[in-house]
Amino acid sequence: MPAEESYPEDLRYHRDHDWVRVDGDEAVFGITWHAQDALGEVVYFEPPAVGAQITGDGSYGSLESVKAVSDVIAPLSGTVTAVNDRVVESPELVNEDPYGDGWLVRVKLDDLGAVEGLLDAAAYRALL
Amino acid sequence: MPNDPRRTPLYDWHVELGARMVDFAGWEMPVYYVGINEEHRAVRARAGLFDVSHMGQLEVTGSGAETLLRKALASDIDRIEEGRAQYSFLLNDKGGIVDDLIVYRLPEGRWLLVVNAGNIATDLAHLKALKQRGATIRDLSDETAMLALQGPVALELLADIWPKKAPAPHTIPVFGCVERVVAGVPCIVARTGYTGEPGVELLCAADRAGDLWDGILARREHGVVPSGLGARDTLRLEMGYPLHGHDIDPKTTPIEAGLGRFVHLGRPFTGSAVVERQAEKGVKRRLVGLRLLDRAIPREGYAVLHDGAKVGTITSGTLSPSIDRGIGLGYVPPGLAEPGTVLQIDVRGRERDAEVVPLPFYSKES
Numbered sequence: 001m002p003a004e005e006s007y008p009e010d011l012r013y014h015r016d017h018d019w020v021r022v023d024g025d026e027a028v029f030g031i032t033w034h035a036q037d038a039l040g041e042v043v044y045f046e047p048p049a050v051g052a053q054i055t056g057d058g059s060y061g062s063l064e065s066v067k068a069v070s071d072v073i074a075p076l077s078g079t080v081t082a083v084n085d086r087v088v089e090s091p092e093l094v095n096e097d098p099y100g101d102g103w104l105v106r107v108k109l110d111d112l113g114a115v116e117g118l119l120d121a122a123a124y125r126a127l128l
Numbered sequence: 129m130p131n132d133p134r135r136t137p138l139y140d141w142h143v144e145l146g147a148r149m150v151d152f153a154g155w156e157m158p159v160y161y162v163g164i165n166e167e168h169r170a171v172r173a174r175a176g177l178f179d180v181s182h183m184g185q186l187e188v189t190g191s192g193a194e195t196l197l198r199k200a201l202a203s204d205i206d207r208i209e210e211g212r213a214q215y216s217f218l219l220n221d222k223g224g225i226v227d228d229l230i231v232y233r234l235p236e237g238r239w240l241l242v243v244n245a246g247n248i249a250t251d252l253a254h255l256k257a258l259k260q261r262g263a264t265i266r267d268l269s270d271e272t273a274m275l276a277l278q279g280p281v282a283l284e285l286l287a288d289i290w291p292k293k294a295p296a297p298h299t300i301p302v303f304g305c306v307e308r309v310v311a312g313v314p315c316i317v318a319r320t321g322y323t324g325e326p327g328v329e330l331l332c333a334a335d336r337a338g339d340l341w342d343g344i345l346a347r348r349e350h351g352v353v354p355s356g357l358g359a360r361d362t363l364r365l366e367m368g369y370p371l372h373g374h375d376i377d378p379k380t381t382p383i384e385a386g387l388g389r390f391v392h393l394g395r396p397f398t399g400s401a402v403v404e405r406q407a408e409k410g411v412k413r414r415l416v417g418l419r420l421l422d423r424a425i426p427r428e429g430y431a432v433l434h435d436g437a438k439v440g441t442i443t444s445g446t447l448s449p450s451i452d453r454g455i456g457l458g459y460v461p462p463g464l465a466e467p468g469t470v471l472q473i474d475v476r477g478r479e480r481d482a483e484v485v486p487l488p489f490y491s492k493e494s
Contacts, residue, residue, distance in 0.1 A: 002163075040148070040358075041163045043447045044425055062476065064425050066164040066446055067358055069476070 002095050005033050011099065012115055013124035014075035016057075019099065022115055023106075026081060030103040031063065031072060031094065034128055040065040042094040047083040047105065054080060054107065056114070061104065063094065076114050078107035136181035137273050137337040145354055153246035153373075155182040157357050164358035168449040171323055171363055175279030176355030177344050180329070181337060184248035184269040186255070188239040192262025197239060199258055201231060202382060202399065204392035208233045213303045213318055215390050217382055218254055219399030223406065224378040225385070227251050228370070230320055232305050240316070242274070242329075244372045258398075273337030277344060277352070278327035278363075285350040286310070286317075286328060289343050297328065311343025322360060324367035324488060362446050365455060368417050368487030374428060375415060375443040375457045383407055384459065385415045386487075413440065414465040417489055418456045418473065421481040426456035426473050433472040433479060434464055442473060450490045460484070 011019040017035035021028045036042065044064040054060040059071035060080070084103050087093050094102040109115070119127075133156040142149065147158035158179065160167055170176050188196060197205045203216040210233050218226040227247040232240040243251045248269055255265050277286060286297040289311040297317070300306055305318035316331040332340050345352060361371070370376045376385045381399075383391075383406040393404050420426060426445030431438045445456030456473070464471060467486045472479040 040160070041165055043165075044423070046424075064447070066362060066449070067159070069425075069427060 002037075003033060003098055005037070006099070007032065007121045007125055008099055009121050012075070012118035012120065014073065014118060015124075015127060016073040016075075018073055018075045020075045020115060020118060021103075022112070025108065025112060027076065027078070027107050027109050027115070028103045029075060029105050029107060030098055032124070033098050035070075036095050036098050036102070039063060039070055040067060042091040045087045045091045045094070045104065047088060048080050050080050050083055052080045054078060063091070072104060074107075075118060076107070076109055077111070078109040080105050081108050082106035134182070136179055137334045138179045138181060138341055141338060141341055142179065142354075147354075147356060150357070152357055153182065153244070155245055157182060158354075159358045160356040161354050164356070164362060165449045167353060167355040167359035168362050170351065170353045171279045171325055171355055171359060172450060173280070174351035175277060175282045175285055175327070175353075176323075176359065177341065177352055178276040178278070178355050178357075178360055179273075179337075179341070180276050180360075181273040181334070182245035183274055184243040184245060184251065184267070185272045185274070185331065186241040186243060186248075186251060187266045187268050188241065188255070188263055189237060189266075190262045190264040192260045193237060193239055193264075196255065196258055196260035196263040196265075197231065198395070199260070199397055200255055202391045202397055202403065203231070204395060205231060205233070205239075207392070210235055211304055211306060212301075213305055213320060217387075217390070218251055219381070219397070219403070220378055221399060221402075223381040223383075223399040223402030225372065225376045225380055225382060226254050226378055228372050228376060230318075232316070232318065234305070234316070235307075246373060271334050273332050273334045273340070275330045275332075275337070275340060275344070276321055276323075276327065276360075277330065278321045278323040278325045279352070280326060281350045281352070282325070282327035285344065285347050285352055288347055300328075311340055313340040313343065315340065322369060323363040324369075324490070325363075362449055365444055365446050365457070366448050366450055366488060366490035368457065368489060370415065370457065371444060380415075380459075381406055381411070384411045384413055410462060412461065413459040414462050415443070415457055415459055416465045417485045417487045418442070418458055418471065418482040419485045419489060420454035420473070421470070421483055423454070424473070424475045424478070424480040425454040426458075426475065426482065430456075431474040432458050432460055433474055439464060439471070448489055454482075455489045456482070
C-alpha cells in the first residue's frame with residue numbers, strides 16, 4: 001500500500017526531494033513522499049558501496065520504477081556506513097514507508113553542522 | 129510552439145478514476161490508475177480495460193481501394209476474408225517501416241486501417257501520395273473511440289453485455305471482427321490486442337465511448353480493472369511486440385525487425401524490392417530479445433556490448449512484472465542474434481550480462 005503524503009517535522013530536506021535524519025554523528029538518507037510518488041512503484045535500488053565517499057548535491061545511487069530511472073541525490077557529503085539491504089531486496093518499501101523502512105543509506109557526515117543549511121519541513125513543502 | 133496535448137473522449141473518466149496522466153505521442157493519456165505492476169498482473173490474471181482512443185482509424189473505400197492497399201501494404205490483403213483483420217506495414221521506398229497497423233476487411237467494400245497515434249498524418253500523406261484513382265481515404269480518428277478489453281476473462285465478461293441472440297464472443301476467431309451492439313453501444317469488435325492475452329478491441333463512436341467504458345467496468349465481478357499505457361507497454365514488451373518509433377521506425381525494415389512472416393513477397397508493393405533482397409541475402413542487424421542475467425533493468429538507448437565493443441542499442445526495456453527480470457529489445461549483428469548468446473548491456477556505466485532469448489519473453493506455460 002502506498003503511504004499517505006507527509007513531511008515529518010523532525011527531518012531536514014534537500015530541494016532534490018531527499019530527506020536527512022540526524023542520528024548521533026551519523027545521518028540516514030532517503031527520498032521524500034513527493035519523490036516516490038513522482039517515480040511510481042519503485043522496482044530497483046542500486047546502492048553505493050559501504051565505505052564509498054559521497055558528495056552533497058551529487059548522485060549516490062539510483063532508483064528505478066517500471067518506467068523510469070532516477071538518480072538519488074546526496075543531501076550532504078560523507079562516507080557510507082550502511083546500505084538498507086531490505087530496500088535492495090524489496091524496493092517497494094520506498095513507496096510503502098519512505099521515511100521509515102524505506103530509508104536508503106546511513107552516512108558518517110563530513111560536517112555535522114552542514115545539516116543546518118538544509119530545509120525544514122515547512123520550507124521544503126513550500127517548494128512543492 | 130508545441131500544440132497542447134490532445135484528449136480522448138474518456139479524459140474526464142480517467143481523471144475521475146485518479147489516473148496519473150502523461151503525454152504520449154501528443155495525447156494526454158493515463159499511464160496508470162493504481163500502479164503499473166498491479167494493472168499488468170490484473171490483465172495477466174483477469175482482465176484490464178484500456179482507452180486506446182488516441183490510435184488512428186483510416187477508412188479506405190471505393191472501386192480503387194483494393195488496388196491502393198495492394199500497393200501500399202507489405203502484407204497481401206487478398207488473403208483476408210471479409211470480417212477478418214491482418215497485421216501489416218506501410219513501408220517507404222527503402223523498405224523502412226513508416227507505420228505498423230492492423231487492416232480490417234469490413235462488409236460492403238470498406239477497409240479500415242488502425243494506425244499508431246503519432247503517425248496518423250504521415251500515414252494519410254503516404255497513402256494519398258500513391259494517387260490511386262477510385263480510392264477514397266477518410267480519417268475517422270476524431271470521431272472514433274477505441275477500447276481494448278484484454279485478459280483471460282475478457283471474453284466471458286463481454287458475453288454478459290453481448291446481444292442475446294448473437295453467437296458468443298469466443299466464437300469470433302482470432303483476428304476476426306464483427307459489428308455488434310455492446311452494452312447498448314454499436315461497435316466493431318475485433319479479436320485483436322497488444323497484450324498477448326485473449327480479448328478484444330472495440331471501436332465505437334467517440335460520443336458513446338463513456339457508455340461503453342462504464343458498461344464494461346460495471347462488470348467488476350469479473351475482476352476487470354482500468355489499465356493505463358504503462359501496463360500496456362510492459363505487457364507488449366513481455367510478448368516481444370515492437371512499438372513504432374522505438375523498436376521499429378522508417379530506418380528499420382520488417383526483415384531486420386524479425387517481422388518477415390507478416391510480409392508477403394512475390395508481389396510488387398512500396399518497398400518490396402529492398403525487403404525481397406534482404407529476405408534473400410540477409411541483413412546487417414536483427415532485433416532480438418535480451419533477458420538480463422544480472423539484476424538490472426535495460427532502457428531505451430543503452431548500448432549493447434560484445435567483447436567490450438558496442439555492437440547494438442536497446443530500443444525498449446523494462447523490468448518484466450511476470451518474470452521479475454530485466455528484459456529488452458535491441459538490434460545486434462546477425463552473428464550475435466542466436467538464442468543463448470550472452471552479450472553485455474551498458475547500464476549507466478556498468479556492464480551487465482544479458483542472454484539473447486527467443487520471443488515472447490513470457491508465455492502462460494512458463
